[in-house]
Amino acid sequence: MLAGRAESIRTGQDYLAWELFGNRAVRQGDWKLRWQYKPFGKESWELFNVAADPAERKDLAAEHPEKLKAMVALWDDYVRTNNVILPARSVFETLDDQLPQRVPDDPGYPPLIYKRQFVPPADMMADPKR
Numbered sequence: 001m002l003a004g005r006a007e008s009i010r011t012g013q014d015y016l017a018w019e020l021f022g023n024r025a026v027r028q029g030d031w032k033l034r035w036q037y038k039p040f041g042k043e044s045w046e047l048f049n050v051a052a053d054p055a056e057r058k059d060l061a062a063e064h065p066e067k068l069k070a071m072v073a074l075w076d077d078y079v080r081t082n083n084v085i086l087p088a089r090s091v092f093e094t095l096d097d098q099l100p101q102r103v104p105d106d107p108g109y110p111p112l113i114y115k116r117q118f119v120p121p122a123d124m125m126a127d128p129k130r
Contacts, residue, residue, distance in 0.1 A: 005070045017078035022087045032056065037090040045072060063116035 001009050015028035023041070026033040030051035037043055044105040047068050061068045078084065 015078075017075055018086055019086065021091055024075065024086075026071050026078065028071065028074060031067060031071060033075060037092050039092065039095070048069065070118070114123050 001007070013028050015026055017026040018024065021037075023034075023036045025035070027050075030049050032048045032050050034046045034048065034056065035041065035044065036046075042059075045061060045068060046056075046059040047064060048056040048058070050056065067111060079086075
């Protein structure tokens with residue numbers, strides 16, 4: 001790569017995996033597999049194409065079951081190779097009723113502008129000075 005004979009030292013088969021406080025992920029090429037404890041996640045595997053969806057808003061696990069299976073196999077390989085020990089409990093389990101719910105998953109969220117302009121009541125409006 002330094003001599004200019006290759007674009008990258010990485011191939012499409014290389015992957016990166018990690019785990020933090022029981023939350024886990026695998027990244028390979030444009031794909032990312034993610035598992036997060038509630039209330040931050042679904043507590044199940046989610047699959048994202050980060051090139052097309054960098055904010056990871058659309059879970060593609062149901063649409064791409066073969067890719068999901070392949071990515072889970074990479075996770076299992078990572079766990080075996082690195083002797084990963086996953087916690088049996090979440091540090092967030094007692095906060096489920098105290099934290100706000102996940103953000104709404106509606107098209108266009110987050111909005112670039114407010115969906116409805118705030119208009120103060122008429123009795124709160126002061127007359128402009130002349």
